[in-house]
Amino acid sequence: MKMIGKPADAAVIAGIVVFIVLISFQVYANRGEASQVRIDAQGEQWIYSLDADQRVMIPGPLGDTEVVIKDGQVHIPDSPCRNKICVTSGLIHRVGQWLICLPNDVFIRVEGEVPRDQEVDDVAF
């Protein structure tokens, strides 16, 4: 095959690859055992323990998104959005994994060790 690129093409592509690798480490670096679930919705934030089984309703602009924590795994059984992409995203359990319902503005993330300034909020339900 004849080469059709020019020398700087490889440099640009390599630069982008390096950036992606660096950002991956930054974002997905293992931050300890999965221990808690952080939910952000409409500017509010809830933190639940991953060990306590429970079902919570997170209010969003379209209604309540249902979030279930069971056996150390999190999933969204139902959400009042159109495409149900969050529902079909399935179960998450590792640090850094996330579930997102864009239409209903709900963002769920599995996190590692509990930061010192945040206590697990187990009060709801």
Place this chain on the structure above:
Amino acid sequence: MSPSEQYSVRIKDVALLAAFALFLSTIEYVIPKPVPYMRIGLANLSVLIGLTYLNLKEYALLAVLKVLGQGIVHGTLFSYIFLLSAAGSFASALVMLLIYRTASRRISLIGISAAGAFASNLAQILLAGVMLFGSAAWLIAPPFLAAGLIASVVLGIFAEKFSRESLWLKKRRGAAA
């Protein structure tokens, strides 16, 4: 050719490339994607082609028409998604223009396409971070950027080959010069 005739030739080319972008947006919309916010960026093909022979004003016009066209085809014109799409398209158009104007001797449309997609995705992640998710937006950055890189290199190879070998494009460039 008189200046006004030349203008009419060039503006028709902008319209043609914009129509081409609209068509490619439609094709892109029809292709199923694993996650909805992942884009192939097919419409960027017409911007890449335009880059090789349009002047600054025409290129800017093409970028605006592409953004509007995509908004109409994807039905996102009046939603926040349109802001993301517009930010991405303009960031990419600007980066590609700067690289093409300063370094086209050393870099082909392949590298330019990759850099453009990277700029587009980065702009969208930054804006999504500001508007919606905060720093959590970075969580989707790696797969988003990687998919963009692969798609843009493939498109870039096509654009580079097309730009070199197309007789039609050669004729257009001749007519516009």
